[in-house]
Amino acid sequence: MTSLNTAGFAFVGLNWNAAGKDWMQPVGRLGLPGDFSVDLPFLMDTGINQMLLWLHVNERPSALTNYSQFPNGIEVSIAVPPADGVAEPALQYSFVTGDTSQPMAPVQVEWRDGNGINTGRNVLAGADYLYDAAGGRIGFRVPQE
Secondary structure, eight states: OOTTTTTTOEEEEOOBOTTSSSBOOOEEEEEETTTEEEEEEEEOOSSOSSEEEEEOGGGSOGGGTTOSBOOTTOEEEEEEEEOTTOSSEEEEEEEETTOTTOTTSOSOEEEESSEEEEOOGGGGGTOEEEEETTTTEEEEEOOOO
16 A cells, blocks of 8 residues: 555555454444444445344334334434544444435445444445555545545
């Protein structure tokens, strides 16, 4: 990696797992209507076109506990922690479920029992992604139009 091919990326440092053999996921913030927000492990997944949110039933917002798949019209926001000492998140975006005019919106959002955010690949419609395995960091760059 060079300064030329990493220009414009905001980086997030990764921590080693307990075994010290691989990098752990960073933490991302999930925001939903009603001032609901929660920090969860963040997985940038390029293999699926939906978003999976792992959160135990008793921790979900009450308006959405009865849904396994989000209904249309729910505003979802995602933010990845601040980059290398900068106050702004390395990645921040939002979408409304069912709004197909938003390129970063996944085709659907569904709950799973557990703890995490799996973005799906649609986030790549609005941001470049870089994984630095040697340096233990991920980066995002929003292309300038």
